[in-house]
Amino acid sequence: MENLYFDIKVNAALYSKDPQSSALGKKILKQGILMLESLGYEDFTFKKLGKEIGSNESSIYRYFDSKHTLLVYLVNWYWSWTEYRLVLSTHSMVDPKRKLEKALSILTEPVRVDQRFDYIDEEVLYQIIIAESSKAYHTKDVDAENEKGFYRTYKRVVQRVSDMVLLINPDFEFPHMLISTVIEGVHHQRYFSKHLPSLTDFEEGKNNIVRFYKDLVFKTIQ
Amino acid sequence: MENLYFDIKVNAALYSKDPQSSALGKKILKQGILMLESLGYEDFTFKKLGKEIGSNESSIYRYFDSKHTLLVYLVNWYWSWTEYRLVLSTHSMVDPKRKLEKALSILTEPVRVDQRFDYIDEEVLYQIIIAESSKAYHTKDVDAENEKGFYRTYKRVVQRVSDMVLLINPDFEFPHMLISTVIEGVHHQRYFSKHLPSLTDFEEGKNNIVRFYKDLVFKTIQ
């Protein structure tokens, strides 16, 4: 059953064969997300994934060069999707403060499933973003990969929200630092709340992470 | 030549044999730091380290169970050392704002070499902290390792500085989030400034990272 209206564009340098273009490719993405989350990046292998989807390791390699590029692909998918949601929900807004507030909601609130992509479980993908995404760029190859555009979507999201900050206060000196701090911070706080809670002030159902970062942003840019 | 007056205490669960207790152990630490930094965590191996120090892989395993515990050891050493500097430079201060300011200096300014530990190059270690330390806790074993106290020194530093925040504003709701956000944020910004500069507003010699985070903290807690 096909229920999607469009694809999320991901940098073609990240795959040998577009996984969104075939049934096997989509199975790799779907089950890859579930296994990456359950096993963790280190224990995840293409061999295990192949077994799980009744396919062969060598077939997966025809889509992705390595599990590293699969991770980067997923991170990119996430940021493309986030950029899409960001643009969609803020483009018609005129009041700069409301606009930024909305953008911060998208960056700080937990993710909910988007029915349009049945081969991506966005909630599970979000867990991967929280726990593993920093491994995408903490590599000795960052610079080479950056040149190939591996982190372009992430940078674009930061740029867009930074621009919203400048709309409110054009003299604010550090919009990129502020927004990348919020993005990475949210992921850390969600990870810590599960595993190292004394590093946070998380309380179930009290929305502290969202409240904390929104408040921090508006106070900082004044 | 022995020029140290005391050792930095590191959780004994992190080693099989205390590396600070022997010449070989110190060589493992010293050269381990240099190689971890130059090769990166993924490409670093005990075999390569053994070759470099003219020793055997198996000898290194007698000190550390795995390269993961070596990394966690170094991260712990760093936080113990930072806690020591923190306490030393703030304990006599009475004005809460100056006290917090000083603490933030220690957390945000680049690290300088401490002559007392000739087997630790703190500046290189700091590069490891920036580029690799998040891998210490982004593991499937976090919870088990947390129970063994692998992250205790980090948590203690966060707690100490959070307490300083509460000294200024006892009603501030999120001191731990704030301080862990600053700590992780600084590392990210220093990493980004080298590899993904468009995510920052770093400018050489302008102290932007320090200024940004100090300003952010004081504005947020008011």
Added chain:
DNA sequence: GCAAATATAATAGTATTACTATCATTATTT
């Protein structure tokens, strides 16, 4: 409906990793 083209599966193989185990050698202590 069949051949050609394409995609996938199966198998095998390689160098490296992350260890463990055993035994030999060298230092240190008593």
Added chain:
DNA sequence: AAATAATGATAGTAATACTATTATATTTGC
């Protein structure tokens, strides 16, 4: 000088992260 402890050398194992080759389906174009 003997005992003890530390280190080094060697070998071995299961798994990883691939690459290469060949075989078998499946799709498509005519």
